[in-house]
Amino acid sequence: MSRFRQHSVIPGFGLTLGYTVSYLGLIVLIPLAALVAKGTNQPWADFRAAVFDPRTLAAWRLTLGTSFFAALIDAGFGLVVAWTLVRYDFPGRRLVDALIDVPFALPTAVSGIALTAIYAQNGWVGRWLQLLGIQVVFSPLGIVVALMFIGLPFIVRSLQPSLQDLDPAAEEAAALLGASRFTAFRRVILPALQPALVAGFVTAFARCLGEYGSVIFISGNMPMKTEIASLLIVTKLEQYDYAGASAIALLMLVSSFLLLFMVNFAQWWSTRRQEKL
């Protein structure tokens, strides 16, 4: 043990590390290993049938498409929200800042039924959209709205620290050199915010891919039309098709890990590039 770690007078290393690793193994690693085993330990034809049958393909398309658009809309509005919260002072600013955390704290089932009530045909917002001929509930649009709700905090909370840390000298230099405010934003501020914006977008996107509770009430869950991938896993489980459920889950898990790995790599790369400069 003494060679494994650097020497220290503080006691408890073996005990705490042993406990940490065993608990991690029992709660996280063994169950995840079971998923990998169940997902891969089946004939390739079965795996392919589970992952690529028309109903599953429709669910993938829907999940990817709605998550992407929700994260994209959130990225645009999130930039405005983060900008106003950091740069401007207005009555109610602290309240808006606190509201951003609500989707983190509100149980997803509660957000799901609340959003459905608001966007239903007789709901507070739904009745106005109804006049415009837009139906939100039981359509892909409803899924996008629910995912926008879930994703917004990831974008705003990723952008805020970067906005606060921006060096005012760069903006002053741009202004002194004659750049208009818009040019300064486009050429100086936006490039500096880009890593945080991309990180926020990808995190929100990854989170949306696996979202379940807030979506299933507003989506209506019609196979081929408004059925998301997470729901398909639950459906397969209810039919005792554990191998099929595991195959879909495994593919979902791998894609969200890849996304998060990309974020971490991009962050590592951009900090390294900044250190070099």
Next chain:
Amino acid sequence: MDRSLRLSLTEPKWVRNSLIFITVSFTGILIFLPVIAVFAEALRKGFSFYFASVTDPLALSALRLTLLTAAVTLVANLLFAIAASWCIAKFNFPGKNLLLTLIDLPFAISPVISGLIFILVFGARGWFGPLLESGGIQIVFATPGIILATIFVTFPFIARELIPLMQEQGTDEEEAAILLGANAWQTFLRVTLPNIRWALVYGVVLANARAMGEFGAVSVVSGHIRGRTNTLPLHVEILYNEYNFAAAFAVASLLALLALVTLTAKAALEWRIRLEYESAASSEKS
């Protein structure tokens, strides 16, 4: 010159006002309206219906299971968080970054998958299913499964708050205590714990909100047996699917209240944690 420079360092007033308008209306419609809607819908049939819904025996049994699940989850994850932050922050060893990544893993996993994995391990056809069945122990579709899934989804919450703070604080104070003759337990209780108490409370508050509100993972492992394996969020779903909307929103309003209390506590704790970080930074300098 002076005037034009000042102008180009901020946006014109109309731009500022429109951006503020967009922010307030976007967050207002997307986030504030749903919160208000929960309470409005909950009270739609009046106060007496509201109280009848939240004091219904099935609602109360769901509340009991939710409280039990949260209590066990918090104790288990708190013990883990203390052990993990102690070995990671106070010692150097190879593989530390891998350990940190693995601790964060449950954050990246979809709620439905977090439930599925426990069915694969403890379900009737799972790894330990036959063994458990012969022993007469049921984990999945029973309370232990609900607790396990909840422990999994809240796994990193407390550890994530403690590890960076304890790393910032370093080992000087603990080393001094040990050299002055304190034993390990005294050192932890009298030196480390007072330094990290607010970060610890903060982590527990966040983990508690998630533990009481978790839906997807718990839904998969619960089996939806009314009065036995229903937590509050699952009870909301059942009432809603029975078109008993006012009762569903009444129970949901309890969870929404919990979220609002959590956010208030979070805001109140954040400046105390900043103080803990600042005192760590200043003791480093002296």
